[in-house]
Every structure is written in C-alpha cells, then in structure tokens.
Amino acid sequence: MALTMLKLKTSVGLAKRAIPTVIQAAKHSWEPKEVETHTGQKWEENDYRLARYIDKEKQVNPSFAINLINEVPPAACTSRVVYCDGGGGPLGHPKVYINLDKPGNHSCGYCGLRFFKKDGHH
Incomplete structure (x- = not known):
C-alpha cells in the first residue's frame, strides 16, 4: 500500500511538473514568430495586429x-x-x-x- 501511494505521489508530482510544460508548449505553438522587416518593423508580443498571423506564418521577403x-x-x-x-x-x-x-x-x-x-x- 505504501509503495502504491509513493508511486501515485510520484506520478502526481511528475504530472504537476509536466502540465505547465505542456501548457507552455501549447501556448507558444500557435503564436507567430515575429520576423523583423527591412524597415525594422517588429511588433511587441501583446500587439493586437499579431492576431492576423494566428495559425499562419508571417512571411517576410528576405530579399529587400x-x-x-x-x-x-x-x-x-x-x-x-x-x-x-x-x-x-x-x-x-x-x-x-x-x-x-x-x-x-x-x-x-x-x-x-x-x-x-x-x-x-x-
């Protein structure tokens, strides 16, 4: 019984540590990567204009x-x-x-x- 409780506590402890990592990965997976343009335009992380790039990649031509x-x-x-x-x-x-x-x-x-x-x- 004590061994089962120890395994359960360990599993719960691992899960608690893993959940923030999963949430963090899920949180950042859809967020666009901000690429700087030739004019130096770069939006802040909380800028509302980034909403247009959800589930899409912001495309910036590297050939200025x-x-x-x-x-x-x-x-x-x-x-x-x-x-x-x-x-x-x-x-x-x-x-x-x-x-x-x-x-x-x-x-x-x-x-x-x-x-x-x-x-x-x-």
Whole structure:
C-alpha cells in the first residue's frame, strides 16, 4: 500500500511538473514568430495586429529591394543628362532626368538605379 501511494505521489508530482510544460508548449505553438522587416518593423508580443498571423506564418521577403538595387552596378554614361524610366512599360515608373555634372554616383529617385559620368571632363 505504501509503495502504491509513493508511486501515485510520484506520478502526481511528475504530472504537476509536466502540465505547465505542456501548457507552455501549447501556448507558444500557435503564436507567430515575429520576423523583423527591412524597415525594422517588429511588433511587441501583446500587439493586437499579431492576431492576423494566428495559425499562419508571417512571411517576410528576405530579399529587400535596397539590397537588390545595391547589387546592380552603377551605369557608366557619356552624356551630361540621362533619363531613367525603370525599364519602361507597365512595370516601370515615370521618366525622370538625372544630371550627371557633379562627380560620383547619382541615383534615380523612383527605383534607386545609379548612374555616373564616364569621363571626368565636360
């Protein structure tokens, strides 16, 4: 009888210690993992906007546009003024003219592509 009571107490003790672990695991299993975006956006754990990610994964594209644009080398141009239309067509942007008189890279305000004047004199 004493051995049975000891086993029962041990089982109950183990169960009491296991229940918080199970509850803790169940509590965190549905909660979304907060992934930081390229702008540094990261919500607090109790933010109501996280409700949209219950049972779903928050998807953040790891290929940020600014990094992809930085991989494109600056275009060497011989004229003083160039234009950029983002590739034209429906995926482009309005045509903007960029003055290359000053030395260094000059980027498009819409898409970030960079241009520089190839020769150093006018």
